[in-house]
Amino acid sequence: MEQCSxxxxxxxxxxxxxxxxxxxxxxxxxxxxRIPLNGDVLGLGTTSxxxxxxxxxxxxxxGNSDIWRCIAHNGSIxxxxxxxxxxxxxxxxxxxxxxxxxxxxxxxxxxxxxxxxTQELISAAIEQECKRGALAEAPIYGIRxxxxxxxxxxxVASKLCMGQQxxxxxxxRDSDAGSQAETSxxxxxxxxxxxxxxxxxxxxxxxxxxxxxxWDCCGFFDCEPERGRVTVxxxxxxxxxxxxxxxxxxxxxxxxxxxxxxLGSIQQLVLYPLQTIESLCSDLAIQTxxxxxxxIHFSFSNAGALDVSDVGVAVVVDDRFSDHRYLQIPWxxxxxxxxxxxxxxxxxxxxxxxxxxxxxxxxIEPRNRRQNNRMDLKVNIP
Numbered sequence: 001m002e003q004c005s006x007x008x009x010x011x012x013x014x015x016x017x018x019x020x021x022x023x024x025x026x027x028x029x030x031x032x033x034r035i036p037l038n039g040d041v042l043g044l045g046t047t048s049x050x051x052x053x054x055x056x057x058x059x060x061x062x063g064n065s066d067i068w069r070c071i072a073h074n075g076s077i078x079x080x081x082x083x084x085x086x087x088x089x090x091x092x093x094x095x096x097x098x099x100x101x102x103x104x105x106x107x108x109x110x111x112x113x114x115x116x117x118t119q120e121l122i123s124a125a126i127e128q129e130c131k132r133g134a135l136a137e138a139p140i141y142g143i144r145x146x147x148x149x150x151x152x153x154x155x156v157a158s159k160l161c162m163g164q165q166x167x168x169x170x171x172x173r174d175s176d177a178g179s180q181a182e183t184s185x186x187x188x189x190x191x192x193x194x195x196x197x198x199x200x201x202x203x204x205x206x207x208x209x210x211x212x213x214x215w216d217c218c219g220f221f222d223c224e225p226e227r228g229r230v231t232v233x234x235x236x237x238x239x240x241x242x243x244x245x246x247x248x249x250x251x252x253x254x255x256x257x258x259x260x261x262x263l264g265s266i267q268q269l270v271l272y273p274l275q276t277i278e279s280l281c282s283d284l285a286i287q288t289x290x291x292x293x294x295x296i297h298f299s300f301s302n303a304g305a306l307d308v309s310d311v312g313v314a315v316v317v318d319d320r321f322s323d324h325r326y327l328q329i330p331w332x333x334x335x336x337x338x339x340x341x342x343x344x345x346x347x348x349x350x351x352x353x354x355x356x357x358x359x360x361x362x363x364i365e366p367r368n369r370r371q372n373n374r375m376d377l378k379v380n381i382p
Contacts, residue, residue, distance in 0.1 A: 010278035011101070012140060012220075012230075014093040015306060017279070018240070019228030020364055021046065021091045027363050028282045028306040029088035032067070032080055039097025041065035042142040042218055042272060044230075044242040046091045046157050054157045055080075055092060056242040056251050057218045059144075068244050070251035072156045075192045075209050077244050077251040088307055093220070093230050095142060098272045103135050105269040113265050115150070118256035119239040122221055125269055135271060139224060142272035143241065145217040148264040150196075152213070153206060154252035155189040192252065193260065194245070206260070209250055213264070217243030217254055220274075229277070280305040282365050284357040286313075286375040287337065291353060294345040298355045298375070300329075301337035304365070308332050314359045315342055318351055346381050353377040 015030035035043070041064075043057035052072035060066050068077045105125045107113075113121060122143065129135035193199065193206045194213060219241035220230040227233065231240045244251035255261055283304035290297045296315060302308055311332065315325040325342055332338070357373040358365075365373075 010276035011098065011274040012093060012095055012142070012276070013278045013280060014229055015045075015089065015280045016091045016364065017229050018091065018231060019233050022228070022232070025362065026090035027309050027311065028304075029090055029309065030092055030280065030306055031088050033082045035067070035092065035094050036096055037065045037067070037082075039064060040099045040102060041095055042098060042144070042220070043067070043092060043094030044219055044240065045089045045093065048088060048090060052157060054242055054251075054253055055089065056244050057094065058216055058244060068248075068251055070156045070242075070244070070253075072190055075154065075156055075190075075207075075250045075252060077248060095272070095274065098142060098274075101142070101272040101274070103129065103271050103273075105129055105271060107266060107269060113263060115262050118145075118147075118241070118254075118261075118263055119221075121263070121266065122239060122269070126221065126271060129271065136273040136275070138273035138275050139222070140230065140274045140277065141221040141223075142274055143217070143219045143221055143239075144268070144270040144272075145219075145241065145243070145266065146214070146246075146268040147217065147266050148214045149194065150213070150262040150264040151260055152194045152215070153255045153258040153261050154192050154194070154250070155255060156192065156252040157189055189253075191255075192250070194250065212245035212247050212249045214246045214267075215243045215254070216246050217241050219243075219254075281369060282306050282308055282363050283369045283372075284308070284311065284363060284365065285372040286355045286357055288339075289353065289355055289375045289377045291346075291377060291379045294343060296342045296344050296353055296355075297339070299337055299339045300332075300355075300357055302332040302334055303372075304369075305334050307334050308363055311358055311363055312360065313340075314354075314356045315344075316354045316356070317344060317346070319354075346379070348381045351379050351381065353379065 045055040047053040054070045056068045057065055067080045069080050070077050130137055191206045192209045194209050196211045198208045221238050222231045225231045225237045231237050241254040243254050281304050285301050285303050287299040287301050309331050311329050313327045354376045
């Protein structure tokens with residue numbers, strides 16, 4: 001079941017999606033304070049283009065969860081804390097406390113782990129546990145993974161696609177979508193290598209970080225990756241994994257399928273069947289529109305669940321778009337509203353006034369929520 005609402009109630013909550021991120025210029029954000037961290041909370045995400053980095057959700061010694069920000073320029077990590085000004089996230093997905101859904105996999109029956117593709121191992125583990133009735137079938141599985149790598153390549157986001165000047169309108173979820181997605185994100189990010197020894201080839205484009213080879217990872221396995229909810233929308237690309245080295249030196253997006261990534265062994269694999277999925281939405285609205293005292297008065301609200309940035313409002317009189325006024329609103333929190341007045345003397349006669357929120361449709365809103373983005377008014381000036 002998928003739903004769109006203001007209050008996270010589902011097993012998995014998604015603020016924007018990987019598909020949204022791929023298309024660039026995300027103007028919708030979820031603040032850190034909206035993410036629950038009590039108990040076993042799974043999640044991953046991306047920080048803003050100003051801060052750069054990626055988010056990894058790890059359990060702490062108290063049994064609760066922390067969010068670590070992975071830093072683009074050197075692969076290091078910082079623990080985020082609510083109220084420290086760390087951020088608004090353009091893409092993040094997270095659960096509530098899923099302690100009750102936790103299922104530790106019996107690793108014994110799985111075949112050889114060393115150098116076996118990580119996604120293949122996790123897929124086999126899901127199939128194994130479902131067949132023996134120990135794990136419920138689900139559209140998406142949460143994952144906690146403690147693994148030792150013989151070699152590991154990670155990426156750390158560096159402005160992602162948010163540096164694009166406009167969304168890629170040609171993006172589609174067809175057979176070519178996967179290659180577009182990979183080019184849009186992973187091929188353009190900073191890559192780092194972890195290995196027991198530095199690479200022999202000087203000038204390797206993948207920067208060597210060190211030999212922190214044991215990693216605590218958190219992520220998701222989507223049984224329908226083509227939908228682009230938590231993984232790149234590409235057939236067969238089920239796994240999205242972020243993590244940090246257990247010495248808390250490095251972190252980032254785990255490139256589990258990179259040719260230079262080689263799994264050594266899995267110490268622990270925990271699966272969480274996530275049955276319900278909730279997408280947080282933006283919902284811009286023009287609430288009121290009046291004309292009096294030679295001024296246009298209107299109120300504008302963000303009725304959705306995500307904060308929005310750099311949103312525009314157009315005011316058009318008598319369908320003369322060449323004479324329209326345009327307001328650029330730098331930021332509006334979810335649930336906030338503002339009132340505006342524009343001086344606009346009108347000559348005698350009948351006139352039409354239109355106020356349109358986000359006329360270029362740059363903010364991601366479900367189509368059925370755009371109906372309230374515009375309000376029209378007819379006035380008769382004696």
